[in-house]
Amino acid sequence: MDGFTEKITDKDFIGKLIPQKSPFVMVDKLLHFEDRKVIAGLTVSEENIFTQNNIFAVPGLIEHMAQSVALYTGYQFFLKKEDPPTGYIGAIKKTEIFELPSIGKELKTTVNILHEILGVTLVTAQTECDNKVIATIEMKTVLAP
Template sequence: MNTFTEKITDKDFIGKLIPQKFPFVMVDKLLHFEEKKVVAGLTISEENIFTQNNKFTAPGLIEHMAQTVALYTGYQFFLKKEDPPTGYIGAIKKAEIFEFPSVGKELKTTVIILHDIMGVTLVTAETECDGKIIASGEMKTVLAN
């Protein structure tokens, strides 16, 4: 599998790597990709459907983590010249949110792939904002057939 260090910030390209479409896109950049690890980013906007009272909410943080996994899978498929599959959150375990970031802030989420077997991916995720961890969790995502 390829590892890259170039950041991908083209929102149209990122949009082709994930099955979610506007207004439900919660990743806007691919910061790092390697086997078993991906780092994605999101700049929180006022227009985001998960922004309330100038803060990004818990469902948005969870969805951002899940879409980071989708971005990992989508980029894998892109490298194989295949269309990205649709997936779902199968389970969320130990999700903790320590802080709700404000509009204009940049999220950076690192996902470590623990297991990826037959379309089921088990991961740990950690979201940072301004250099400090604001959310973490474990989740299982499942590809649709």
């Protein structure tokens, strides 16, 4: 699978690539895709269910990183002309949150795929805001049977 340089910002199309539905969608852009790597984005909005007191809360940030992995998988399936699978977080470790973004901020999350086998994906992810790393995580996601 080759990478692409065209950004996908059509929220309806992004919504077809992930199993989550509104109001639980935590990605709104596919900024880059290549084999074993994806860069996803989110504009933090006041309407987001994880926004409290104008700040995007920790669970939202973690869910954003997980949905960035789902976006990678969903785009892989889209390229094969298949529906995106449902998956879930299997394990989280090595999570570091340095800063929580406020409403209107743009998040950019880079996910590197370490291993992918039998529906289990092990990744590292790093979220940036204003060109500064605000969170890192290592997680395992699992596709539902």
